[in-house]
Amino acid sequence: MDNKIALLKLLxxxxxxxxxxxxxxxxxxxxxxxxxxxxxxQNHTILGYRTMIDWDKTDLEAVTAFIEVKLQPQRxxxxxxxxxxxxxxxxxxxxxxxxxxxxxAVTIQGKSLKEVAMFVATKxxxxxxxxxxxxxxxxxxxxxxxxxxxxAGETDHRNVIV
Amino acid sequence: xxxxxxxxxxVLDIRPSGIRRFFNIVSEMKDVISLGIGEPDFxxxxxxxxxxxxxLEKGITCYTANAGLLELRREICKYLERRxxxxxxxxxxxxxxxxxxxxxxxxxxxxxxPGDEVIIPEPCFVCYDAIVRLxxxxxxxxxxDMEHDFALTPEALEAAVTDKTRLVILSYPNNPTGAIMGRAxxxxxxxxxRRHDLMVIxxxxxxxxxxxxxxxxxxxxLPDMYDRTVVVNGFSKTYAMTGWxxxxxxxHPEIIAAMTKIHQFAIMSAPTQSQYxxxxxxxxxxxxxxRMRDEYDARRRLITEGLIAAGLSCYVPRGAFYVFPCIRxxxxxxxxxxxxxxxxxxxxxxxxxAFGACGEGYVRLSYAASVENITEALRRITExxxxxxx
Numbered sequence: 001m002d003n004k005i006a007l008l009k010l011l012x013x014x015x016x017x018x019x020x021x022x023x024x025x026x027x028x029x030x031x032x033x034x035x036x037x038x039x040x041x042q043n044h045t046i047l048g049y050r051t052m053i054d055w056d057k058t059d060l061e062a063v064t065a066f067i068e069v070k071l072q073p074q075r076x077x078x079x080x081x082x083x084x085x086x087x088x089x090x091x092x093x094x095x096x097x098x099x100x101x102x103x104x105a106v107t108i109q110g111k112s113l114k115e116v117a118m119f120v121a122t123k124x125x126x127x128x129x130x131x132x133x134x135x136x137x138x139x140x141x142x143x144x145x146x147x148x149x150x151x152a153g154e155t156d157h158r159n160v161i162v
Numbered sequence: 163x164x165x166x167x168x169x170x171x172x173v174l175d176i177r178p179s180g181i182r183r184f185f186n187i188v189s190e191m192k193d194v195i196s197l198g199i200g201e202p203d204f205x206x207x208x209x210x211x212x213x214x215x216x217x218l219e220k221g222i223t224c225y226t227a228n229a230g231l232l233e234l235r236r237e238i239c240k241y242l243e244r245r246x247x248x249x250x251x252x253x254x255x256x257x258x259x260x261x262x263x264x265x266x267x268x269x270x271x272x273x274x275x276p277g278d279e280v281i282i283p284e285p286c287f288v289c290y291d292a293i294v295r296l297x298x299x300x301x302x303x304x305x306x307d308m309e310h311d312f313a314l315t316p317e318a319l320e321a322a323v324t325d326k327t328r329l330v331i332l333s334y335p336n337n338p339t340g341a342i343m344g345r346a347x348x349x350x351x352x353x354x355x356r357r358h359d360l361m362v363i364x365x366x367x368x369x370x371x372x373x374x375x376x377x378x379x380x381x382x383x384l385p386d387m388y389d390r391t392v393v394v395n396g397f398s399k400t401y402a403m404t405g406w407x408x409x410x411x412x413x414h415p416e417i418i419a420a421m422t423k424i425h426q427f428a429i430m431s432a433p434t435q436s437q438y439x440x441x442x443x444x445x446x447x448x449x450x451x452x453r454m455r456d457e458y459d460a461r462r463r464l465i466t467e468g469l470i471a472a473g474l475s476c477y478v479p480r481g482a483f484y485v486f487p488c489i490r491x492x493x494x495x496x497x498x499x500x501x502x503x504x505x506x507x508x509x510x511x512x513x514x515x516a517f518g519a520c521g522e523g524y525v526r527l528s529y530a531a532s533v534e535n536i537t538e539a540l541r542r543i544t545e546x547x548x549x550x551x552x
Contacts, residue, residue: 010460014533016534017533017537021464021537024463024467025460025463025533026460027460027463156203158201158203159185159199160185160188160189160196160198160199160510
């Protein structure tokens with residue numbers, strides 16, 4: 001693995017470590033680690049630093065829905081133009097172009113079922129080029145971005161000293 | 163009735179494992195970061211668990227052959243050939259055991275006669291001394307030190323050999339020091355072993371966990387050492403499978419037959435579902451080994467540099483998942499250091515003398531722990547060392 005990829009993988013898993021600690025773990029000089037991270041921030045390889053939070057463990061009410069969207073592709077634009085019209089809404093947290101029975105997989109986050117349903121009914125479905133939508137509400141999050149939500153925080157089963 | 167008198171004095175005389183000394187204190191304290199744990203912090207890779215579960219679903223809940231499933235022994239031989247260049251016959255040269263510990267016990271009991279001396283380089287894992295005593299042998303500890311990278315030197319070995327010496331137990335990569343012995347170091351020791359016509363038990367349970375350099379070299383792969391050596395290995399550390407209790411030994415057919423005889427009467431056969439899981443591990447687990455080793459390696463550098471920055475002199479470990487810093491600069495004994503560190507900073511480590519008298523002046527830290535716990539523990543240790551500087 002080249003140094004840059006090794007460093008990025010470590011940073012992705014351990015964003016709260018100092019650059020000096022990351023450099024030790026990746027076995028590269030500190031100056032190289034600093035330069036690599038700076039370069040990756042500049043060229044948007046690193047898009048930001050975020051925290052994984054299980055909001056279900058808080059009092060915050062939040063609803064997530066996956067929406068299958070079928071589209072009428074447009075001449076010269078394919079799906080890109082209409083996709084951009086969809087992903088610019090702040091309620092939309094992800095948009096993927098898919099193979100198979102529908103065209104876009106859209107994730108929406110809102111405060112309530114009603115808010116999400118209204119967004120689909122009033123904003124997404126009527127959009128020009130959208131021919132059909134199917135809304136699926138998320139009931140429970142088991143795993144997201146490689147992190148297991150259900151078992152997270154499970155106690156270490158090992159004896160304290162062996 | 164005085165029950166103590168009914169118990170075999172050999173058993174009474176064996177000291178309980180020094181590693182367990184702090185166990186009760188630590189388990190009752192809150193907010194303790196334990197770097198005292200000598201097992202992987204990974205969970206067994208899912209495809210391996212799945213193979214074990216599937217064997218249960220199929221209703222394979224019976225004994226296996228005493229020496230283990232032939233299919234598993236075949237995979238073990240392919241693995242040893244592929245990873246370490248060791249060739250064995252699955253039918254006659256492998257016995258599958260309940261963890262590496264049973265394999266060590268079987269090998270010692272098969273080779274050692276009452277009164278035979280067994281050379282054990284220290285610091286080392288706690289089981290060898292007790293197992294040798296139970297077999298009626300006489301353990302002869304040989305010190306290794308930081309100046310020689312905790313490797314056994316031919317001079318130290320030569321000095322310990324007598325006409326009663328029968329066996330040498332080598333355990334590299336080493337728990338607790340993280341030392342390894344490369345080809346040149348092993349060759350120097352092997353020369354002494356051949357000259358005195360000794361046997362070897364080579365505990366290679368950490369063989370997949372070496373960092374940088376040439377990788378693990380088995381002493382059995384050296385000239386005229388193959389027949390003299392019983393290689394002990396297992397799945398616990400390699401695949402994070404400690405609870406499955408899966409180990410094995412390979413060696414000369416006569417020795418393996420003797421070991422299998424004891425195993426047959428004491429154990430019958432190793433757990434069947436674990437054997438099926440082990441087959442899957444050997445067939446499709448090489449990627450898991452690399453992934454876990456790379457992760458240990460990154461933590462190894464983090465913890466070693468952190469300890470050196472804290473002001474402790476420290477051999478840079480080249481294998482296993484332990485680091486063994488010298489704590490003499492604090493003026494404390496190993497035991498005092500470990501006890502004070504636990505009470506004042508809530509970090510659990512194991513005093514070095516638990517691994518033999520020459521481990522005094524050192525403590526063992528395991529880096530089979532999360533990066534968050536390692537960095538927090540390092541912060542606390544740095545404070546602790548500064549507060550106790552002499």
